[in-house]
Amino acid sequence: MTAQTIAKRTEDYSRWYTDVIREAELADYAPVKGCMIIRPWGFAIWERIRDALDAMIKETGHQNAYFPLLIPESLLTKEAEHVEGFSPECAVVTHGGGKVLEEPLYIRPTSEAIICSTYAKWMSSWRDLPILINQWANVVRWEMRTRLFLRTTEFLWQEGHTAHETEAEAREEVARMLEVYRRLAEDVLAMPVVPGIKSRSETFAGAVETYAIEAMMQDRRALQAGTSHFLGQNFAKAYGMQFQGRGGALELAWSTSWGVSTRLIGGLIMCHSDDAGLVLPPSVAPVEVVIVPIYHSDDDRSALVDAARKVGEALKGAGLRAKVDDRDHLKPGAKFFEWEKKGVPVRLEIGPRDLAAKSAVAVRRDLGKAGKRAIPFDGLPGEVAAMLAAMQQALFAAARDRREKYTFDVPEYGPFKDLLNGDLGFVRAGWCGNAACEAKVKEETTATIRVIPADGRNAPGKCVVCGTPSTLRPIFARSY
RNA sequence: CGGGGCGUAGCUCAACUUGGAAGAGCGCCUGGUUUGGGUCCAGGAGGCUGGAGGUUCAAAUCCUCUCGCCCCGACCA
Numbered sequence: 001m002t003a004q005t006i007a008k009r010t011e012d013y014s015r016w017y018t019d020v021i022r023e024a025e026l027a028d029y030a031p032v033k034g035c036m037i038i039r040p041w042g043f044a045i046w047e048r049i050r051d052a053l054d055a056m057i058k059e060t061g062h063q064n065a066y067f068p069l070l071i072p073e074s075l076l077t078k079e080a081e082h083v084e085g086f087s088p089e090c091a092v093v094t095h096g097g098g099k100v101l102e103e104p105l106y107i108r109p110t111s112e113a114i115i116c117s118t119y120a121k122w123m124s125s126w127r128d129l130p131i132l133i134n135q136w137a138n139v140v141r142w143e144m145r146t147r148l149f150l151r152t153t154e155f156l157w158q159e160g161h162t163a164h165e166t167e168a169e170a171r172e173e174v175a176r177m178l179e180v181y182r183r184l185a186e187d188v189l190a191m192p193v194v195p196g197i198k199s200r201s202e203t204f205a206g207a208v209e210t211y212a213i214e215a216m217m218q219d220r221r222a223l224q225a226g227t228s229h230f231l232g233q234n235f236a237k238a239y240g241m242q243f244q245g246r247g248g249a250l251e252l253a254w255s256t257s258w259g260v261s262t263r264l265i266g267g268l269i270m271c272h273s274d275d276a277g278l279v280l281p282p283s284v285a286p287v288e289v290v291i292v293p294i295y296h297s298d299d300d301r302s303a304l305v306d307a308a309r310k311v312g313e314a315l316k317g318a319g320l321r322a323k324v325d326d327r328d329h330l331k332p333g334a335k336f337f338e339w340e341k342k343g344v345p346v347r348l349e350i351g352p353r354d355l356a357a358k359s360a361v362a363v364r365r366d367l368g369k370a371g372k373r374a375i376p377f378d379g380l381p382g383e384v385a386a387m388l389a390a391m392q393q394a395l396f397a398a399a400r401d402r403r404e405k406y407t408f409d410v411p412e413y414g415p416f417k418d419l420l421n422g423d424l425g426f427v428r429a430g431w432c433g434n435a436a437c438e439a440k441v442k443e444e445t446t447a448t449i450r451v452i453p454a455d456g457r458n459a460p461g462k463c464v465v466c467g468t469p470s471t472l473r474p475i476f477a478r479s480y
Numbered sequence: 481c482g483g484g485g486c487g488u489a490g491c492u493c494a495a496c497u498u499g500g501a502a503g504a505g506c507g508c509c510u511g512g513u514u515u516g517g518g519u520c521c522a523g524g525a526g527g528c529u530g531g532a533g534g535u536u537c538a539a540a541u542c543c544u545c546u547c548g549c550c551c552c553g554a555c556c557a
Contacts, residue, residue, distance in 0.1 A: 005492095014551075014552095015551085018550090029549075029550090031548085032548095033548075033549070085556095085557075086557090088555090088556095089555090089556075110557085141556080141557095143555080143556060144481080144554080144555055144556075145551095145552090145553085145554090145555075145556085151556075198557080202557070203557075204557045205557070207557085210557070212557085224557075227557060229557085259557095292516095294515070294516050295515065296514090296515065296516095297515095300515095301515095328515090330515085330518090331514075331515045331517085331518075331519060332515060332516065332517070333515085333516085333517035333518050333519090334515095334517085334518050334519090335517090335518095336517050336518085337517070337518055338518090340517095349516070351515095351516055352516090353516080354516090361516080369517080446553095
């Protein structure tokens with residue numbers, strides 16, 4: 001027996017998290033602090049997410065483009081709040097070609113500066129609007145404390161940047177993309193989220209408003225999974241995004257930006273995985289079904305590997321991502337453990353008994369051995385597809401039930417603090433909108449306002465901290 | 481930036497307290513054996529002990545400095 005290599009969630013949640021990543025071979029540490037190497041299995045998951053989201057971004061009328069990594073200091077510093085927010089966490093290039101550069105170049109922490117200044121050149125008439133562009137890129141933020149996928153010094157993301165003629169159009173765009181993110185999280189990642197607006201203190205540097213989707217992890221902490229910013233005319237002023245309007249006057253554009261990152265993979269892990277390792281929702285699994293032939297002799301071997309391959313071809317023919325594990329130097333048990341750690345949703349075992357019965361034993365990753373059942377070869381692709389669909393639903397339902405179970409309505413400050421300090425989940429409560437009350441909660445519980453959902457924006461009540469009448473009802477939680 | 485832990489084989493670590501020939505398990509390579517939940521046996525490859533300096537007849541071990549990583553906090557959209 002090989003020793004257990006993954007810590008139990010109940011004993012050491014953060015150790016468990018890094019163990020799952022290591023054992024599933026999702027990522028590795030790099031020579032530079034906070035940087036991570038995304039290994040093929042991890043990157044294949046990212047590609048699944050990326051391809052799904054890319055299609056949605058294009059369906060909503062956006063085009064992809066690419067802007068450069070290096071941003072001149074003078075450009076980044078034009079929007080005061082923006083630079084104040086980002087400057088401390090920027091990496092700066094000071095040398096090039098063996099010489100000290102005349103002007104330092106910032107490695108982008110986000111691309112508003114370079115993109116907005118470019119848009120300024122591209123717009124002269126209202127007919128040039130809207131500009132709807134997305135880019136897939138890497139960014140660097142010198143975070144003090146890093147964690148694989150959740151907060152790395154360099155990470156991959158997409159950032160959409162749009163410019164519009166009117167405020168209403170820009171606001172529509174912000175809402176549209178937040179909804180795209182909600183669909184991505186819930187329908188693809190099987191991760192239920194709460195969409196809503198951020199408080200002022202949590203708003204993106206330079207934005208007028210920040211909207212986000214917030215998910216609950218298995219340790220009941222919150223994870224911000226995606227953001228959509230209404231930038232108003234702040235960046236238009238800073239970067240000269242003006243155009244001649246329908247009436248002939250010069251007008252400032254209204255802009256937005258929105259992004260999700262490789263952090264989503266961290267969310268996936270903490271949302272669905274268990275003590276045996278990674279659990280992947282079928283829609284993002286690089287391999288949906290793995291087929292393991294089981295044999296006792298060389299004669300058996302060729303017949304069973306053949307059968308496994310035929311089944312594999314049939315599944316692939318039905319559009320499923322199937323893999324036959326025909327490695328001869330590993331016993332079936334070793335293969336089972338390996339694919340479990342990697343989160344493959346369905347395993348098919350085909351041994352002599354199954355071959356004789358013309359069926360395969362199927363095991364769903366989230367149900368384990370208890371859910372074993374035999375499925376006849378005839379109709380296998382349909383049955384497996386149904387199992388995958390059921391698993392996708394089951395993962396979502398389990399995560400949603402967990403979130404609902406651990407979301408509380410607490411009007412009194414005492415119990416409110418206890419719940420948050422006990423890491424017991426999301427807490428909904430009235431808030432007067434005053435930053436001082438928000439800060440007090442943070443100081444006394446380390447929890448923050450994660451998001452103010454739509455139904456919490458006009459909800460008469462009393463501020464949980466100061467007791468004055470309130471209309472806001474945010475979700476408070478500790479977060480990653 | 482504060483607190484804690486740690487750098488020794490690909491990985492996890494032992495040897496350090498009390499200086500005296502660098503080890504184990506896993507993984508890897510060869511051959512055989514095995515295969516319905518991590519087979520077993522035999523043989524083998526693999527190290528400037530993170531780096532620099534110091535003390536000493538002798539340093540993985542003691543001292544100084546340095547680089548880096550992990551965890552907890554502060555910070556973070």
